[in-house]
Amino acid sequence: MNYILKDENAVYYECGFSCDNEIFLKLEDAAYFLTDARYITEAKEYIKNAEVVEMDRRDPMKVARTLLRKSKIATLIYNPYEWSVGEFERLSSKLNINFSQKVNFSQQKRIIKSDHELDILRVAARKGADAFDAFAAFVRERGIGLNEKRLFNEAENIFKNYGELELSFSPIVALGANAAKPHALPSDDVLRESELLLLDAGVKYQRYCSDRTRTAEVSHNMVFEKNMKFKDALRQKVYDTVLKAHDASIKKAKAGVRASEIDRAGREVIEKAGFGQYFIHSTGHGVGLDIHELPVIGARSQDIIEENMVFTIEPGIYLPGEFGVRIEDTVIARETDVEIIS
The missing domain is CATH 3.40.350.10 (Creatinase/prolidase N-terminal domain)
Structure with a gap:
């Protein structure tokens, strides 16, 4: 060719x-x-x-x-x-x-990654996860009272490890109602105790990208985990629904499955909970040298998953004027399941 x-x-x-x-x-x-x-x-x-x-x-x-x-x-x-x-x-x-x-x-x-590429992507994911922990520590110790713009700048510095790494993309640091915008821009909104915080970020290692999203409630012992507890009942319901959708898509994903079926597995969970109109993007995308690669994990995707494809699972619910929740992991497709690397 x-x-x-x-x-x-x-x-x-x-x-x-x-x-x-x-x-x-x-x-x-x-x-x-x-x-x-x-x-x-x-x-x-x-x-x-x-x-x-x-x-x-x-x-x-x-x-x-x-x-x-x-x-x-x-x-x-x-x-x-x-x-x-x-x-x-x-x-x-x-x-x-x-x-x-x-x-x-x-x-x-390059849709199917080599073993060498997978090793690099695992390291990128691990470094990205470490940066999530470091940012959570910053928020616990010094974040309350800062606005989104300052938090965004701190997130950039932390994820870059102060010059050691490059970013996969500009981090999304969104508080409360701003988290209802999937690609929120930083505002002057101030972080307060018990506020909802959505963080979507990633780093590059040897040019390969990581990608991860977590949503948490801010407190002096806040961490970015997937099993989160919220004081507000609606927040908890939305979060639990998104986590259930995330897990349903993860369970569906493996080699031989249509990407659209992975999207459908999680979307049905959100629709049955009454939030279907608030899941306004596809379930995921490929990750590699580009932060958005093939395959496309969406309702209209024609892609069929093959072993060693790498992609995200990231369902979300976004309630305009209130808050948004997204949970994202990057996975490697296997014959019978996926390996979560983020």
Whole structure:
């Protein structure tokens, strides 16, 4: 298969290095990593299985077009979501090549993780879980009285381990009514005793992501566990429903099952409890080099789970103006069940 890549994680998967100005070409038996002079030295040091070629920073398509013309290939596969209209027109203009769209073909290639990748993902998950514990300790000791913006900044520092790690994504630190927004932005709301706190965060280890969500009630002995107790009866009912849905989807998940069946298992629990309209997103997504990969764990997903796929299970209930609850774990699919790594 002849193909071209521009996405950093897709390129990294192919050759072990990427940067913010690159093109990767696989043309028959040859592979080329194109970048400008700023990255040539590092590229030559780290690249595997590809020839490093310097390109003009002002005209990055020139060298790619030359290599394509010399290759005499008939068809080149590309992901249209990696290219702007202008870039693609510059690349493909007046070349006697059939440019064939194949959406997310790189993610499809890496949907099943190798044993090495699984080991890295387990470490990422463990480091992420440690950061949850560290943030809970911060909240217990110094968090009450701080607003969401300050808590968000502290979460970023804790999950980065003050420079040792990168974030999978910007943490979601949401209090009370703000937790009813699945991707809440930090506000000036102040953390008080007995407030509901939702934390969704993850770290990168060797470029691979972790992803986890916990919801807790703030107190001087607060921890992020899955078996939580709340003073308010409605909070407790919603939390117990989400946990039951989470467990139902976990129980359903294994190799050979349709991803939509995993979504359905948890969604039915929430619907039967009367909260169906408040579960407003899919049950999960793949995790790897990207924080959102394949498979899609949703109602309309056509994906069938295979062994060593890695994905999240994250049902939630969001009551506008009141509060929201989400519980998320990352799992590895096995033949008869899943391994929870988060």
